Amino acid sequence: MAVVHIEAEIPWRIRRVYGEHWVGICDPLELTVESETWADLMEDIALTLDAMLHDLLSNNELDQFLQDRGWTAHGPTDGAEAVRFDVPFIPALVQPDDSTAAFHR
Numbered sequence: 001m002a003v004v005h006i007e008a009e010i011p012w013r014i015r016r017v018y019g020e021h022w023v024g025i026c027d028p029l030e031l032t033v034e035s036e037t038w039a040d041l042m043e044d045i046a047l048t049l050d051a052m053l054h055d056l057l058s059n060n061e062l063d064q065f066l067q068d069r070g071w072t073a074h075g076p077t078d079g080a081e082a083v084r085f086d087v088p089f090i091p092a093l094v095q096p097d098d099s100t101a102a103f104h105r
Contacts, residue, residue, distance in 0.1 A: 004075035006053070006066070006087045012045060014038075015094040024091065028069075042091070049087040057083070 012024045017034075022041040024033045033048050035041035056062040057077055066073055077083060 002076045002083050004053075004073050004077055004083050004085050006071055006073055006085055008069065008071040008087065010049070010087065010089040012089050012091050013094050014041065014091045026089070045089055045091075046087065049089065050085045053085040053087070054083070 010026060010028065012026045014022060014024045017023050020036075022035050022038055024041055024045055025031070026045075029052070031048060031052070033041060033044050035044045053062060056065050062073070062077065075083075
């Protein structure tokens with residue numbers, strides 16, 4: 001399986017919800033991911049980004065999507081099924097005393 005490295009820095013706001021689950025919100029991509037543990041959330045965010053980019057690739061929209069955001073792909077993208085996307089993201093922990101309104105902007 002080929003790995004395509006995406007040159008980007010994608011911010012995610014992370015918060016523990018009701019002391020039980022972790023929620024990550026990515027405003028630039030309008031994505032929300034919820035998981036039971038921090039480790040699961042990090043994996044689920046990576047899987048979500050990979051699935052999103054696979055969808056764009058299969059619809060021939062990946063190049064335009066990357067270009068619109070100033071991102072760059074390094075690696076082969078000519079086999080949609082045999083590609084894994086490596087996308088750096090920046091988790092920023094939102095403290096419990098931060099307002100819920102700010103978290104859900």
